[in-house]
Amino acid sequence: MSQRTCAPTLSTASRGPNRLIGVAILTMATAVASVGEAGPPPPPDSGPRPAIRKPASADEIPESLPGRWKVTLCVMVHPGHAWIRFENVETGEVRSISRFHYLVGAWYDRENRHWHYPPTIKAGVWMDREQSIEYQPEKYPREKYVLLSTYVDNPRLYKGKGDGRGHGMAVNNCVSYSRDAWYFYTGEYYGLTRIHDPQELVRAVVHHHPEVLERRHSADDLAPPPADADAQAEPVASNPPSPPRTTRGTTGIHPPAVIQPASAQSPASPSGVRR
Numbered sequence: 346m347s348q349r350t351c352a353p354t355l356s357t358a359s360r361g362p363n364r365l366i367g368v369a370i371l372t373m374a375t376a377v378a379s380v381g382e383a384g385p386p387p388p389p390d391s392g393p394r395p396a397i398r399k400p401a402s403a404d405e406i407p408e409s410l411p412g413r414w415k416v417t418l419c420v421m422v423h424p425g426h427a428w429i430r431f432e433n434v435e436t437g438e439v440r441s442i443s444r445f446h447y448l449v450g451a452w453y454d455r456e457n458r459h460w461h462y463p464p465t466i467k468a469g470v471w472m473d474r475e476q477s478i479e480y481q482p483e484k485y486p487r488e489k490y491v492l493l494s495t496y497v498d499n500p501r502l503y504k505g506k507g508d509g510r511g512h513g514m515a516v517n518n519c520v521s522y523s524r525d526a527w528y529f530y531t532g533e534y535y536g537l538t539r540i541h542d543p544q545e546l547v548r549a550v551v552h553h554h555p556e557v558l559e560r561r562h563s564a565d566d567l568a569p570p571p572a573d574a575d576a577q578a579e580p581v582a583s584n585p586p587s588p589p590r591t592t593r594g595t596t597g598i599h600p601p602a603v604i605q606p607a608s609a610q611s612p613a614s615p616s617g618v619r620r
Contacts, residue, residue: 397461397480400450401472403509409501410440417494418527418550419475420520421485422543427523428475429530430491431500441475442502444468444522446512452477470509470522472502492550492557495531503529515540524549 428443452461520541535549
């Protein structure tokens with residue numbers, strides 16, 4: 346199973362109705378395969394799981410989330426996706442948000458022949474399309490994608506470029522969105538090369554927070570950048586978003602290795618960056 350949501354979809358430039366229909370069917374099959382399938386139902390002793398939410402498009406996303414939330418920058422290098430994860434400190438509720446191409450991001454249960462939710466019908470920012478990752482921790486261990494976390498009170502939901510509409514190839518994709526959203530909540534900005542891919546974002550994070558390297562199990566994810574990477578990297582001030590100060594985290598940046606589960610910890614008072 347793969348979760349590739351940053352990748353471009355097939356072109357529909359072929360002429361002729363039969364070719365268009367064939368390409369449409371193949372595109373849909375690719376979208377289903379790209380987000381994988383649900384595993385078997387959890388065993389009875391695994392405890393209850395929350396109901397699956399219907400993903401929300403940019404027009405349906407609420408303005409903010411009430412309460413105190415742990416906001417986490419998440420990146421999967423293989424197969425390739427980046428997103429922002431929210432976990433409510435009091436209730437443990439989990440939400441997520443990222444930018445998607447069209448006809449991707451579905452969750453289909455092949456065993457039960459059931460759509461938990463269909464692919465995106467339009468490109469842009471969507472909320473709660475990472476539930477297939479949350480519901481399958483045995484396939485997607487959290488330490489494989491969690492990078493950094495911070496705490497935010499009543500976080501506003503960042504829509505990004507185009508008011509949450511559209512998706513690009515090299516830029517304005519899920520990596521671009523997650524990088525900018527992290528800046529929106531924390532004030533920490535990562536310069537990337539001209540192609541925004543998950544591996545580049547992980548490298549940029551590790552450059553600022555070397556302790557992240559200790560938690561990553563795949564050395565391939567963090568291979569040294571090319572020799573000219575510094576020359577290709579964007580300057581830190583190259584058109585970053587401009588967040589209101591009130592939206593930034595109230596306890597700085599926390600490597601997940603030093604953060605206890607929300608149910609077992611009361612977040613500390615503001616203390617700046619922790620490494």
